Amino acid sequence: MSSHAPHPVLLDAARLAALLERIAARIGPARVVTDAAELAPWLVEGRGLFQGATPAMVEPATTDEVSFIVAACAEAGVPVVPQGGNTGLVGGQVPFGGLLLSLRRMSRIRDLDPIDLTVVAEAGCTLHQVQQAAAETGCLFPLSIASEGSCRIGGNLSTNAGGTAVLRYGNMRELTFGLEVVLPDGRIWNGLSRLRKDNTGYALKDLFIGAEGTLGIITAAVLRLYPAPRAHATTLTGLASPEAALKLFQRLRNVAGDALTGFEILPRFGMETVLTHIPGTTRALAGDHGWYALAELTSTRRDDDLSALALEVFGEAFEAGEIEDAVIAASEAQAEALWKLREALSDAQKFEGGSIKHDVSVPVSRVPHFIAEAARACEAHMPGVRVCAFGHMGDGNIHFNLSQPVGMDKAAYLACWEGFNRIVHDIVAGLGGSISAEHGIGLLKREELPLYKDPVALELMAAIKAAIDPKGLANPGKVLPGG
């Protein structure tokens, strides 16, 4: 993978020193980090796919400081790479010679309004911090992803984060009313609107969300809250196939409507992997099943009997031969135990050796077809490879992960990543799908984009990038092919 990394930007040492001095004079010398040991953890991303390099990490505390730094870098012709919690999965947060700009000190919740159902959060707030602030006022901030304890709002916005509640509440984009952005030349766009309706020009907010820092640096956002649900039903169903899971999904959606907030699937191999490797997990259904579906129902009405609703649907599905067994959590602890079976899967897979991962989406109706075809093709490509296709079926978003054949050398296996990419992504493309459903493009998928994205879309992206970042200093080398 490291062959994908762009060449480091070469900077003139004297000019660089002058730039860092200028920045230190503004934000304090302690906030310009050049010590190699201090930098090290911020230069490599979670999976270790990319090793970054930077002359310094700067840690501004205010929007004005970010603006000053970016303007100074623009004058000096120095690229800037923004970083939040460094939890991104595609390398978008890794610098290659440019200045690393950490948003972590900008972690203030500026405002929370339970009538407007809005929270104004700075980019460096952790997702958990925002969830907590909402919960304390009887509200819900619905974004929920595995890294929520350490990922930051700026990164959630820049990658348009998804997760397990998108089915009901949408991605980060749908959860955002307004933004504050520092543009690549240092100008500040104050778009911190709290409005639910505003048709006064182009959708600038939507453009910066998901741009992975290539159009500027998001410093704060107005996020959308919901009234906190007061009733829940968490259910696990055993069934024969993704086709059966799709049928159950339709049944639940048609009756429960918005009350259906999550619908996840995992295969038997995934369930067994979790039960084998993750302490404290226990089998929730008596028998073995080819597939499992985890469905979550919620309601703002305290006395809403969602268990009865689920039971009724499960009864009909059982009669129709579509499901084999089901359990409805009788307590919050049981609900958490069911979710753990799903959420521990990524960690559990690490015990099974190398894992080649694909974060893809297809139209919901094509999920069973996709899983069957991609599994067949991958097993033919490498006999013994263990397919673990799981995830957000309700959104058509499958994490199509491939565990190495038992006993194979891990490095030799991971060297086959490109071949599997081609197989899986070609099938995805044939079904009108996406090669990155929720993780983004970053560096990891940048060179794949031209293979699958409409060429006119790529031309439009390049034109917009050139218009907003004409010097190419905003997180260069990310997202845009050949950029």
Add this chain to the structure above:
Amino acid sequence: MSSHAPHPVLLDAARLAALLERIAARIGPARVVTDAAELAPWLVEGRGLFQGATPAMVEPATTDEVSFIVAACAEAGVPVVPQGGNTGLVGGQVPFGGLLLSLRRMSRIRDLDPIDLTVVAEAGCTLHQVQQAAAETGCLFPLSIASEGSCRIGGNLSTNAGGTAVLRYGNMRELTFGLEVVLPDGRIWNGLSRLRKDNTGYALKDLFIGAEGTLGIITAAVLRLYPAPRAHATTLTGLASPEAALKLFQRLRNVAGDALTGFEILPRFGMETVLTHIPGTTRALAGDHGWYALAELTSTRRDDDLSALALEVFGEAFEAGEIEDAVIAASEAQAEALWKLREALSDAQKFEGGSIKHDVSVPVSRVPHFIAEAARACEAHMPGVRVCAFGHMGDGNIHFNLSQPVGMDKAAYLACWEGFNRIVHDIVAGLGGSISAEHGIGLLKREELPLYKDPVALELMAAIKAAIDPKGLANPGKVLPGG
């Protein structure tokens, strides 16, 4: 208002004739309309604020024909103005010398998938046509606006249309998964994605939605459907003030959550105007009230007792002294009668003489403050003016309409529009609001934009416009100030 109209584009007669001939050869001479009588209805918008002019109206039937026409116009340097149902309220669809491109023949529903909950509709489909197609398969396309019988999907997309169900389902942008667009040079961007999650680059779809044709012509879209609701409760409440309405809104939202799909308010003057002028309307509550709130609850669960839910909330609100009276529709006919009281208001106002209108939004929590302050200021500015502030309180979107003083000359009254704009829009801006909540900018508010929009946002818009439409031929003179 007509002083706002840009100067007609002057075209060289011979070059124009050659261009029209070229287009006629491709789409058929009958589809190049130059007859003045045939053109007349398409050159003036509903309120008669602008009188347009065009050398010809062309009527392509396919995306390829649109592409051909736009490319030919780009070569000849001729502007193109797209038009759907000609129901826009800000003049965006009126040509001033450019070619008028009607999308009305592109009215095919290409596909409808009740599993994916998607419909692929061409730009010329009426909104009603899409609603009907959805209903026939047990689905709901939730966009609902007064002009739904004649407005077209392309216009709904280009103005990011809103309406009475935004509270629950969002604007047109939130109801769109993908687009097909003909760019200003004739290239076709095929972005007809059906995906609920796709993080592969910039949010191009969102950029074209709401751009009012200034970045290209939307020819088709993948729209989002919902399972059709099976239970409804339509309610009308009499209360003392917008403050009381806001309290009722919070009570309903906190308990009903997503079941609350609409929350509209109207003042006593509005209610009396409807009852006086609109045949077939009847008083729904016995007494008189200062304000009225219409709340709609829906659910996918057939046996969901929403009336009981509403009754419970109304009981608490009554106990707290927040509401004076309430009625819950006992039949579909009664529900329609309640909605008519709200929906007939725009028509009813015409009987009260000239009406100066503002389509504004503020944060939901500021609606009562806004209405009080703006009413006071307008009444001080012109004693006798009759304030009719009504609309989508749940979205913070108020139609702040001013009926002329009784007996005043209509033309003299309408000449005061600019003065009222400044008063109302200054108050809106002071509350962090928008001067166009759902109608767009078009020509009507183009020169006001610089007074209220963040200057950096305007610079970004101009840069994007120049990048995508460097020749400035896509609906010139609209949206962008001085454009």
